[in-house]
Amino acid sequence: MKVSELLDFYSTNSLSWEQLDYNNGKIKNLHYGLIHKGVPTMVDAACDYxxxxxxxxxxxxxxxxKEGDVAFADASEDTNDVAKAIEVVNCDNQQIVSGLHTIHGRDNSEQTVIGYKGYAFASDSFHKQIRRIAQGTKVFSISARNFDEVYIGIPxxxxxxxxxxxLIVIDERIATQxxxxxxxxxxxxxxxEKLFCTPKDKQPKV
Structure with missing residues (x-):
């Protein structure tokens, strides 16, 4: 089915890194940079930083x-990373919003189970469709409107x-390894360092 028919989309903010703080605050913010490099496909709101x-x-x-919501990075210098997605789990006691250069989606019709969407949107079949429609020169981008042209399988x-x-078990094994x-x-x-240090290195510093 069309992604635009599966998901409802919500507005996001445009806060920069300078407006965020890892130490103090009440509401957490998912910056698109974290989707590209920082968080796993399944973001555990209770554990991931x-x-x-x-x-x-x-x-x-x-x-x-909400539990099972997804977020896409709407821009990248690489067409392979445009629309890179994550799915949020364990967020009942966490307050998180979607930030700069992200698209926040929710399956309000509950046609999918928790954990499925994140991996489905990471599939090659999904990203082949995204690469076909991604626009830009140095930076490629998409918008929620583009999801009218993209399909995803719903078993x-x-x-x-x-x-x-x-896939969750495999991801956990990868993280452990x-x-x-x-x-x-x-x-x-x-x-x-112990084996190959020189006698000079072993001498106490004066």
């Missing part, structure tokens, strides 16, 4: 994310659940 809006920069009106909810569970790799890199670096 998002900045707050500074009190003096608080927008007058906004729409908070039964039972099938969606199976797909989401499988990446942490193991980073820990091994640190261990290797420490061992090399």
């Amino acid at each position: 998002l900045p707050y809006i500074k009190e003096e920069s608080m927008p007058k009106s906004f729409t908070l994310f 039964s909810k039972e099938e969606q659940t199976k797909i989401a569970k499988l 990446n942490k193991i790799i980073e820990d091994l890199k640190k261990l290797k670096s420490a061992i090399c």
Whole structure:
């Protein structure tokens, strides 16, 4: 079905990084830079690190994310990253809004299960359609209107659940393996430092 028929879209803010603060605040803000590089496909609002809006920069009106809402990055220098999407989960006790260069979508008709949309919008079939319509020279962009031309497959909810569970498990395995790799890199670096330091390096500094 058309993405525009599946999702309802909500206004977003245009706050810059200077208007955000990782340490203090009440409402968190999803900047498009985090979608490109920073957060996973399934954003766990309770765990993933998002900045707050500074009190003096608080927008007058906004729409908070609900469980299963999605956000797309509407611009990128690479056509492969235009419309890169995330899905928000575990946000019942969190206040999060969609920020600069994002498109905030919600399946109000509940035709999808939690976890399915994020992966469906990460599929190659979806992005092939986006690349065809993305506009720009140095920076490629889309708008919510472009979703009238983009389609997504909607299997039964039972099938969606199976797909989401499988891909979530794989993502968790990838995250675990990446942490193991980073820990091994640190261990290797420490061992090399001990093994290959020169006698001069071992002398106490005066």
